[in-house]
Amino acid sequence: MKASQFFVSTLKEAPADAEVVSHKLMMRAGMIKRLGAGIYNYMPMGLRVIRKVEAIIREEMVRAGAVELLMPVVQPAELWQETGRFDKMGPELMRVKDRHGRDFIIQPTSEEVMTDIARQELRSYKQLPKNFFHIQTKFRDERRPRFGIMRGREFTMKDAYSFDRDVATATVSYQNMYAAYQRIFERFGLQFRAVAADTGAIGGEASHEFQVIADTGEDAIVYCPSSEYAANIELAEALPLLAERAAASQALSKTATPGKSTCEDVAALLGLPLTQTVKSIVLAADELNEQGEVVKTTVWLLLLRGDHEMNEVKVGKLPGLKAGFRFATVSEIEAHFGSKPGYLGPIQLLKPVKVVADRTVALMSDFVCGANEADFHYTGANWGRDLPEPDLVADIRNVVAGDPSPDGQGVLAIQRGIEVGHVFLLGTKYSADMKATYLDENGKPQLMVMGCYGIGVTRILGAAIEQNHDDRGIIWPESIAPFRVVVCPIGMDRSEEVKAAAHKLHEDLLALGVDVLLDDRGERPGAMFADWELVGVPHRVVISDRGLKEGLVEYQGRRDAEARKLSLAEVLDLLTPKTA
Template identity: 70%
Template sequence: MRASRFFISTLKEAPSDAEIVSHKLMMRAGMIKRLGSGIYTYMPMGLKVIRKVEAIVREEMNRAGAIELSMPIVQPAELWQETGRWDKMGPEMMRVKDRHGRDYAIQPTSEEVVTDVVRSELKSYRQLPVNFYQVQTKFRDERRPRFGLMRGREFVMKDAYSFDKDVEGMQKSYASMFDAYTRIFTRFGLKFRAVAADTGAIGGNYSHEFHVIAQTGEDALVYCPSSDYAANMEAAEALALSSERLAASQQLVKASTPDTTKCEQVAQMLGLQLSQTVKSLALTVEKEENGRQVKENWLLLLRGDHELNEVKVNKVPGLSSFRFASEAEILDAYGTVPGYLGPINTKQPVKVVADRTVANMADFVCGANEAGYHFTGANWGRDCPEPIVADLRNVVEGDASPDGKGVLAIERGIEVGHVFQLGTAYSAKMEAVYLDEAGKPAPLQMGCYGIGVTRILGAAIEQNFDDKGIIWPDAIAPFEVVLAPMGYDRSEMVKLEADRLLAELLAAGVDVILDDRGLRPGAMFADWELIGVPHRVVIGERGLKEGNLEYQGRRDEAATAVPAAEMVGFIKAKLGK
């Protein structure tokens, strides 16, 4: 490839709406162009990266035995209504009507469509297992599209769906996809981590997320450096910080704490450690009983220095549809304003759920359900009934690992892949069955597996950049090598060597571009450092007279002289070809 025949459009400054590093650099490098909110045109330089990502994904999916198909972007509402997700997905799913007034969804994912395909095509256990995948455009109407391709509305995703006759088979398919994903992200050349995760809106029983490690990542990843334990913050188990509860050693005292609605303020006023305080969070659950709507009052208790994990709250029996109580509901149930709530002397009956750590606390401080007052020396059993005990909090660095093999550490990551064991979550609702060995119908066991193809670009850049621009890993760089001739349009010696080297590298299977635009060296180098091509060869008359060319890797601080006759072999060795 010659630069004069390719489309290169770099900018010195990023547009004002570009927020994070990857967004700014992709815009400056001419890889994407904004069309609308969260919607981008993939320009030639960016599309080259996308195609390389897709090629690796396809190779590994095919290697794992998956079969490619392509499902419609526009999908009938009836399929989504069968599973209940037409309403459950909410405004994130874009809905449209055709000229006949029929409802359709612009696909955010394709569990319903692929299950519809399978229920009409797969009839016997002899046809199982099967795994279908596609690389297809998706659309999710994000409330606040931002960060370029990291949180856009239209994006490209690889989604795959496995179907098995039993749970054991589904688990084997899941393990196969997990291994394929590990190979895919390893081949991308990215530092990544697979972590146990919540299944969220997709559903199912078990899942893992794949994250590219980056300091700018939105997600907190919890792992144990001395074991294999890893989970995202939503799913990381938080053990009690003390193994047993100490006996009460203080009397219950009602202390005056005016204008102190935060645990930090209470601890400071009373001269106590924040870890001796308990924060109270009031919830309301509305449900139907005997044909009428009733409200239940719930109180969650966390240690004052801990944070609530709402995903875990959803898993507490009875709290799957909780909401935070309004101030009027709090006054009615507790007889006081927020900031002074506690489990002792509530006005109305309240179900109390204590985090594991709080359940093992003694002589703790909590609200007195009276404005301006807190209790000190509060104890379970003596001063208030024993609570329901549950894991409610986010873990913190240094907590004991749930596997008992060390302590937890936390790093930031960007989610780029997710694998799920769905079981019969979709097949049962859509009556996707097969005939087993005895000729009896049984529901298909299903798994699904996604990779954010276009999101990989943003994540890779967030992990690999410097003050000059992007630093692509070899496998997904738009070009592996750039030839930078000094005076290509002025020196016959330089032109002949550049053309020879271009031809030989292409013949060796190297994805190389020759910059024949006649730019000054500074401008030429700045362009390719911004774009992030990982290997550069400089061709100049002075070096050629000595029989040398200059090689410099994108991360190298200085150039290396390499004999011109050896450069092709040198580059092949660098690329592992």
């Protein structure tokens, strides 16, 4: 490929609305152009990267036994109504009507359509297991699209769906896809972790996220450096930090804490460690009738150590809160505690509440908590003596670095990551709703057990850049770079020798199967080099009159600090694809 025949459109400065590094660099490198909020044109340079990502995914999916098809972007609402997601999914689901007034959706995912295909086509146990995948445009109407393609509204995704006879064989399919994802991300050349995750809105019985490691990532990844344990912070188990509850050694005392409404401020005022304080979080769970009216509200008091934070996913799995919860209103809090927020605690309540203590709090003694009176806290509070034992003891907090690992193999560490892939063992969640059955050996209908597996194709680009960049621009891994090599001739319009050598090297590399670009635009060396450092091409070869007289060219890898002089034969050998 010659640059004069391609489309190169770089910018010195990123547009003002570009936020994160990947957004800025993709805009500057001419890979994307904004069309609307969260909607981008993928320009030729960016599309080359997308196609390389897709090729790796497609090869590994086929290698794993998956069969490719293509499902439409626009889907009938009837299928989504069968599973209830047409109403449950919320405003992120784009709903449209056709000219006849019939409801359709712009697909954010394809569980319903794929299950519909399976229930029509997979009738016998002899046809199972089966795994279908496609690479297709998705649309989610994000409330606040941001970070360029990292959280856009329209994006490209690979999603796959497996169908099995039972949980045992579905688990094999799940493990097969997990292994395929490992190979895919290894081939991308990215540093990543596969972490246990919550099944979330998709539902199901097991789930793993594939996270690209990046300091700018939105997700917190919990792992044990001395073992294989890894989980999303939403799922990571927080063990109790005390072995047992110590005997009370202090008397309960109501202590003035004027204007000190946070655990941090109270601890500082009293000269106590923050770990001796207990924070109160008040939730409410509403029970609705068939008309959607609130018929009963239960108030819950969650107790966490002062330095810990509530994990909403864990809380949402507690008995009584699985149907949903909200933070209690000020009026509800005052009715049950007789105080405004900031001074709340579990002692001497006005009305009964459900008390849930985190595992660590349940083992604390002589702790500090709110006195349910403005400007006062209790010190020396103890379970059993000063307040009843909690209604429920549960893991309701986020882990923190240094916590013991749940596998007993060390302590936990936390790093940031960008979720780019997710595998789910769905079970019969969708097959039951849509009556997707097969006939077993005895001719009896059985529900198919499903798995689903997604990779954010376009999000890979943003994640790769967030992980791999410097002050000059993008540093692409070789496998997904728009071009692997760029040949930069200096003064080729003035030197027939340079022009001939550049064209020959370009042709020789093409003949070897190297994805190479010849920059024949006639740019000055500084501008030419800056463009390709910004774009992030892994290898650069500079040809000049001076070098040719010495029988040498200059080679520099994108991560190299300096160029080195090599013969043309050495360059060809260096850049020739190596077979395994």
